[in-house]
Amino acid sequence: MKALRKYIDTIKPQFEKGGKFEKLHSTFEAFESFLFVPDKVTFKGSHVRDALDMKRAMTVVIIAVIPALLFGMWNVGFQHFISVGETVGFWDQFWCGFLKVLPLIIVSYVVGLGTEFVFAQIRGHEVNEGYLVTGMLIPLIVPPDIPLWMLAIAVIFAVIIGKEVFGGTGMNILNPALTARAFLFFAYPQDMSGDKVWISDKADAYSGATPLGDALVGNFDNFPSAADMFFGFIPGSVGETSFLAILIGAVILLFTGIASWKIMFSVFAGGYVMGLIFNLVGANAYMDIPAYYHLIMGGFAFGAVFMATDPVTASQTNKGKYIYGFLIGILAVLIRVVNPAYPEGMMLAILLMNVFAPLIDHYVIEANIKKRLKRIRIKV
Amino acid sequence: MSKVIKISRGLDIKLLGEAEKKVTQVSSDNFALKPPDFVDVFPKLFLKEGDEVKAGTPVFFNKYRENIIFTSPVSGKVTEIKRGAKRKMLEIRIESDGKMNYEDFGKDDPVSLSKEKIVEKLLKSGIWAYIRQRPYSVIANPKDEPKAIFISAFNSAPLSPDYDFILDEESQAFQAGLNALGKLTSGKIHLNINNGKTCSKTFLEAKGVQINRFAGPHPAGNIGVQIYNIDPINKGDIVWYINPQAVVTVGKLFLEGKYNASRIIALTGSEVIKPQYFKVIAGTLVTDLFKNNINKGNVRYISGNVLTGSKIEKDGYLGFYDDQITVIPEGDYYEFLGWSMPRINKFSFSRTFVSWLTPNKKYRLDTNLNGGQRAFVLTGEYEKVFPMNIYPMQLLKAIIVKDIDLMENLGIYEVDEEDFALCEFIDASKTEMQAIVREGLDYMRKEMM
Numbered sequence: 078m079k080a081l082r083k084y085i086d087t088i089k090p091q092f093e094k095g096g097k098f099e100k101l102h103s104t105f106e107a108f109e110s111f112l113f114v115p116d117k118v119t120f121k122g123s124h125v126r127d128a129l130d131m132k133r134a135m136t137v138v139i140i141a142v143i144p145a146l147l148f149g150m151w152n153v154g155f156q157h158f159i160s161v162g163e164t165v166g167f168w169d170q171f172w173c174g175f176l177k178v179l180p181l182i183i184v185s186y187v188v189g190l191g192t193e194f195v196f197a198q199i200r201g202h203e204v205n206e207g208y209l210v211t212g213m214l215i216p217l218i219v220p221p222d223i224p225l226w227m228l229a230i231a232v233i234f235a236v237i238i239g240k241e242v243f244g245g246t247g248m249n250i251l252n253p254a255l256t257a258r259a260f261l262f263f264a265y266p267q268d269m270s271g272d273k274v275w276i277s278d279k280a281d282a283y284s285g286a287t288p289l290g291d292a293l294v295g296n297f298d299n300f301p302s303a304a305d306m307f308f309g310f311i312p313g314s315v316g317e318t319s320f321l322a323i324l325i326g327a328v329i330l331l332f333t334g335i336a337s338w339k340i341m342f343s344v345f346a347g348g349y350v351m352g353l354i355f356n357l358v359g360a361n362a363y364m365d366i367p368a369y370y371h372l373i374m375g376g377f378a379f380g381a382v383f384m385a386t387d388p389v390t391a392s393q394t395n396k397g398k399y400i401y402g403f404l405i406g407i408l409a410v411l412i413r414v415v416n417p418a419y420p421e422g423m424m425l426a427i428l429l430m431n432v433f434a435p436l437i438d439h440y441v442i443e444a445n446i447k448k449r450l451k452r453i454r455i456k457v
Numbered sequence: 458m459s460k461v462i463k464i465s466r467g468l469d470i471k472l473l474g475e476a477e478k479k480v481t482q483v484s485s486d487n488f489a490l491k492p493p494d495f496v497d498v499f500p501k502l503f504l505k506e507g508d509e510v511k512a513g514t515p516v517f518f519n520k521y522r523e524n525i526i527f528t529s530p531v532s533g534k535v536t537e538i539k540r541g542a543k544r545k546m547l548e549i550r551i552e553s554d555g556k557m558n559y560e561d562f563g564k565d566d567p568v569s570l571s572k573e574k575i576v577e578k579l580l581k582s583g584i585w586a587y588i589r590q591r592p593y594s595v596i597a598n599p600k601d602e603p604k605a606i607f608i609s610a611f612n613s614a615p616l617s618p619d620y621d622f623i624l625d626e627e628s629q630a631f632q633a634g635l636n637a638l639g640k641l642t643s644g645k646i647h648l649n650i651n652n653g654k655t656c657s658k659t660f661l662e663a664k665g666v667q668i669n670r671f672a673g674p675h676p677a678g679n680i681g682v683q684i685y686n687i688d689p690i691n692k693g694d695i696v697w698y699i700n701p702q703a704v705v706t707v708g709k710l711f712l713e714g715k716y717n718a719s720r721i722i723a724l725t726g727s728e729v730i731k732p733q734y735f736k737v738i739a740g741t742l743v744t745d746l747f748k749n750n751i752n753k754g755n756v757r758y759i760s761g762n763v764l765t766g767s768k769i770e771k772d773g774y775l776g777f778y779d780d781q782i783t784v785i786p787e788g789d790y791y792e793f794l795g796w797s798m799p800r801i802n803k804f805s806f807s808r809t810f811v812s813w814l815t816p817n818k819k820y821r822l823d824t825n826l827n828g829g830q831r832a833f834v835l836t837g838e839y840e841k842v843f844p845m846n847i848y849p850m851q852l853l854k855a856i857i858v859k860d861i862d863l864m865e866n867l868g869i870y871e872v873d874e875e876d877f878a879l880c881e882f883i884d885a886s887k888t889e890m891q892a893i894v895r896e897g898l899d900y901m902r903k904e905m906m
Contacts, residue, residue, distance in 0.1 A: 130828020247832025
């Protein structure tokens with residue numbers, strides 16, 4: 078490692094101001110701090126600091142996504158071979174899915190990080206780690222067969238409009254990964270919804286509809302079992318199908334304390350409560366499905382665990398987090414069942430609540446302020 | 458028996474190098490008064506280099522508030538006025554003559570004195586500077602009438618000295634000090650002790666005070682947290698506070714009629730070979746404490762504790778308000794792929810490191826920033842170590858944008874730099890919170906005057 082450190086130290090001056098590669102300073106800095114935790118010491122304030130930094134926090138999220146990613150790769154292959162009616166071994170299924178998903182990840186990271194590096198250089202700050210997570214989440218919430226150029230455009234849109242125009246990670250209003258998906262959803266609907274897109278290289282005769290698609294049109298004849306949906310043997314976006322794999326991720330996030338249990342819990346609570354309300358109404362077959370079905374089908378769990386908990390776009394006060402999460406759950410199920418156009422409501426519910434999160438915080442903080450003012454009045 | 462106030466949100470950072478309960482007297486020849494120790498003091502000198510002083514002789518005063526003067530802790534000669542950039546006065550160095558002649562302020566029983574006489578005596582002796590006020594954490598204004606005076610009889614910061622041990626034999630002077638302070642307010646004197654730990658009669662048998670019991674992790678010993686729980690500061694309120702060792706100094710002014718600046722400090726930290734207590738005089742040169750007692754290597758010397766102390770040089774001087782010196786390793790090294798390694802010797806409040814497996818392990822933490830500065834990203838973390846009903850991140854943001862109304866509404870009067878020290882410690886975005894809070898307090902003070 079010393080040799081590597083020495084090499085970095087020798088080339089470093091070329092990237093400093095006035096050096097040959099001055100324009101790549103941010104990029105250099107990003108790679109350097111990736112390889113070595115910098116030697117920066119505390120200068121003001123507390124002399125010792127917690128070992129946790131943004132890179133560590135983001136790494137934990139990526140680790141938490143890995144079960145869903147691996148399962149998603151396998152499931153892409155599994156669904157493909159079912160649709161064409163072939164029976165192959167586990168590794169063949171995984172390999173098939175791996176070859177489908179890997180290009181998505183590569184495109185997402187290369188295009189997204191490239192955009193980030195350019196912006197960091199223009200703005201003259203360090204490259205934020207936020208995209209390490211976003212770049213992994215985007216491939217997991219798109220259909221496996223999405224054309225790569227579409228993905229690339231969506232990623233650029235998400236990074237620039239979703240994040241950088243607001244000032245980068247920490248300042249954005251909308252979840253960047255969902256911004257990418259929403260962009261695709263509205264710009265290229267034929268590639269993002271319907272029965273055709275969820276299984277890669279699907280045989281034409283095979284239905285291939287997701288449970289949500291079936292449910293929306295009232296087709297409950299071949300509805301998958303709860304177990305299939307829990308384990309994830311159903312068509313859908315790459316990472317969203319397996320509740321179990323997402324649950325493993327949730328445990329990692331909650332145990333390390335990186336994601337807020339308040340949000341996660343209240344999203345699930347909101348979804349379940351809304352499901353129960355529909356059970357009571359019972360106007361059609363969709364309203365009558367067991368309430369917990371809503372939690373295990375479609376992107377509900379993935380959204381609750383990895384999207385709604387994004388600390389930047391969620392409510393930032395602890396009380397606000399309950400309200401924010403609960404409303405996401407309610408809205409997601411409401412959109413699913415009542416809205417005729419969109420089979421999945423999770424994305425729109427989260428984006429909508431992203432927009433409202435500052436308002437929720439505002440009222441929570443106002444309450445705090447009022448309490449403080451009241452203290453004075455009592456005294457007087 | 459009053460009820461116990463339990464602080465549940467907080468963090469005890471366990472470090473190596475706790476001071477052994479043994480006191481050694483060290484008499485240095487060199488001392489200094491450091492004007493930067495005092496917030497909002499613009500120093501104007503009474504004397505020049507080469508002048509003779511006694512312990513208690515005025516050295517400089519505050520241009521903004523001329524009755525507040527600062528006096529020499531020892532007798533000797535002013536050797537150097539050290540200035541920094543823009544001629545800012547950094548240190549007034551005094552060489553001791555080894556004789557310890559005191560200015561005589563006269564012995565008195567504070568109980569029989571009027572408030573005016575007590576204030577006058579404290580001001581004249583320079584001991585007034587030990588009394589500070591909230592909000593803003595500046596030296597108290599003698600014209601004010603505080604609604605209460607707070608004394609924290611215990612420290613909860615990492616490796617901080619144990620007042621039970623330090624002041625066990627000073628109960629007479631401590632009580633005399635309390636008697637004098639009692640005349641300064643029509644409200645109460647709150648003496649806050651650590652429930653179950655504080656055992657010295659000095660505190661438990663103190664008269665004329667309300668004893669409040671606290672329990673829980675750091676920052677339970679912070680004066681800000683104690684005020685918040687007992688008698689929170691509203692707009693327009695003023696509360697004074699003073700360190701218990703300074704109460705003894707006040708007491709001795711009345712008992713002995715002189716400025717007795719001796720105090721006991723703890724030399725702590727992982728790089729000290731034999732951490733222990735020392736009896737010194739305020740403003741002492743610290744070099745003598747370090748003789749053959751510091752590990753080799755690049756180390757940082759801190760006057761105060763690791764969370765709130767100020768960096769000093771090896772040949773620096775003890776801070777005016779400090780009763781602790783901490784020595785820890787500098788962290789100016791690179792660590793290959795450090796953010797991805799298990800790093801068992803690193804401590805983290807989060808469970809992203811394995812330090813949660815060993816809750817009683819004591820750490821040798823260094824000064825590495827452990828990352829780069831970022832915007833606020835994680836939320837809901839600061840609240841876990843900030844035991845007040847205040848939104849820390851929102852308050853910091855209000856300070857950054859200098860929104861006076863919002864700062865006021867979010868409770869800036871109730872906080873001080875040190876209250877944000879733990880938030881700063883755990884922050885994954887490495888924000889310089891204490892500096893931001895100081896800036897906010899200074900800004901508010903200027904706007905309010």
